[in-house]
Amino acid sequence: MGATLSANAARIPPWGLPPWTIGFHSEPLTVPEEVDFAVVGGGFTGLAATAWLRHLEPNKRVALFEASRIGAGSSGHTGGMTLSGTAGGELPGLGDVLGGLSNILRELEVRCDLTLPGAFEIGRQGVMPNSPIMWNDSGTLGVTREVPGGTIDPGKMLSGLAQAASKRGALIFENAPVESLSIEESPVLNVQGNPVRAGCVLLATNAESLELSGLAGQAQPKFTLAVATEPLSAEQISSLGLAPVKPFYTVDLPYLWGRVFDRNRVIFGSGLVHLEDWRELLTLNVAEGQPAELLADLERRVRDLHPVLRNVRLNHRWGGPILIADKWEPVFRRHAHHRDVVVLGAYSGHGVALSVYLGAWAAEAMLGKKDLPQWEVNANTPD
Numbered sequence: 001m002g003a004t005l006s007a008n009a010a011r012i013p014p015w016g017l018p019p020w021t022i023g024f025h026s027e028p029l030t031v032p033e034e035v036d037f038a039v040v041g042g043g044f045t046g047l048a049a050t051a052w053l054r055h056l057e058p059n060k061r062v063a064l065f066e067a068s069r070i071g072a073g074s075s076g077h078t079g080g081m082t083l084s085g086t087a088g089g090e091l092p093g094l095g096d097v098l099g100g101l102s103n104i105l106r107e108l109e110v111r112c113d114l115t116l117p118g119a120f121e122i123g124r125q126g127v128m129p130n131s132p133i134m135w136n137d138s139g140t141l142g143v144t145r146e147v148p149g150g151t152i153d154p155g156k157m158l159s160g161l162a163q164a165a166s167k168r169g170a171l172i173f174e175n176a177p178v179e180s181l182s183i184e185e186s187p188v189l190n191v192q193g194n195p196v197r198a199g200c201v202l203l204a205t206n207a208e209s210l211e212l213s214g215l216a217g218q219a220q221p222k223f224t225l226a227v228a229t230e231p232l233s234a235e236q237i238s239s240l241g242l243a244p245v246k247p248f249y250t251v252d253l254p255y256l257w258g259r260v261f262d263r264n265r266v267i268f269g270s271g272l273v274h275l276e277d278w279r280e281l282l283t284l285n286v287a288e289g290q291p292a293e294l295l296a297d298l299e300r301r302v303r304d305l306h307p308v309l310r311n312v313r314l315n316h317r318w319g320g321p322i323l324i325a326d327k328w329e330p331v332f333r334r335h336a337h338h339r340d341v342v343v344l345g346a347y348s349g350h351g352v353a354l355s356v357y358l359g360a361w362a363a364e365a366m367l368g369k370k371d372l373p374q375w376e377v378n379a380n381t382p383d
């Protein structure tokens, strides 16, 4: 019988606080010695896969291990724009990411304010004559095109997916870092000194634990930043051109993205901290050094965008990790050394919809109901 883990002592890095809350807290549970499926990482990917596994196969034993708290990584510090495709463009056989997201959330009864009214691509050239957005940022920034997309409340999506998994009988362990993975007859996880044998493992650890996922040297961990305004009036939102409540992102540089949150706050994001080693994330503080400078730059840009924003209070400043792989394409493959271990992540800052969609796909692949995609040369896949 393994040890009982609770979430009390979770490590929380000083990445700042976004304007939503994550309402899920796991119960203290005893670590099982054996499960059918183990999922490592409690972000959107890991939670969606866990919930979907139990949704499809309620009799399989499924456990999720999260090093810190649910949403501690990118997912709790995201912007929450739901976009189609991938950061590397459309990939063969990818399918309808936004349609899939809606379907998965509906099936799992996750209510997270998903709306899909479309998204604005904005830029300094080729601005549409009737662009609702006309901002000042290295030129005049306006809408160049409208594409499919929308937004969610990230706190509600994390809590909703975790509750969906938990309600269906999956075991969720917070404050449960997986320290290593060994292969015997089947994969064995070392969860804080407790061995857990699993029929199949999903590594959904994103920008952290790159040695565990086999992505060290193959994908670049970065840290990116965002701010949220105080609540604005409907007139102010309208003056900004955001009354249609469509998220936006630039198609040229300098990069800027954003969205309306909770009907009245506007979130803006930009800036990349380059990291030599993912472990720098463990001590990175948004109030110090380069992250603080990038936040100050972002704040200056936001204030110059439009007169409505000149003296606005920015109530939230935060950042979070992203992982960028080759050609900005997500990693979705078997681990180089373990056939029964699947690695999924590296969405290059474009993973809100994709993580849930591919998380459910990973669950189906682990259950033998679907093949993994063939997006990359499978040099890392053993025969």
Ligand SMILES: Cc1cc2nc3c(=O)[nH]c(=O)nc-3n(C[C@H](O)[C@H](O)[C@H](O)COP(=O)(O)OP(=O)(O)OC[C@H]3O[C@@H](n4cnc5c(N)ncnc54)[C@H](O)[C@@H]3O)c2cc1C
Binding pocket: 040, 041, 042, 043, 044, 045, 046, 065, 066, 067, 068, 069, 070, 071, 072, 073, 074, 075, 076, 077, 078, 079, 080, 081, 082, 083, 176, 177, 178, 179, 204, 205, 206, 207, 208, 209, 212, 224, 225, 226, 269, 318, 319, 320, 321, 322, 344, 345, 346, 347, 348, 349, 350, 351, 352, 353, 354, 355
């Ligand atoms: C500021 C910001 C804004 C963004 N905005 C958008 C956006 O608007 N739209 C969009 O599509 N994408 C956006 N992204 C990207 C998107 O948030 C991510 O792609 C997505 O959340 C990734 O989810 P994930 O579950 O794969 O990873 P994560 O949420 O990072 O989850 C990985 C989890 O694994 C855990 N973990 C790591 N190592 C271990 C271990 N050894 N044992 C156990 N657990 C471990 C971590 O604690 C973490 O909770 C943004 C990202 C940031 C930082």
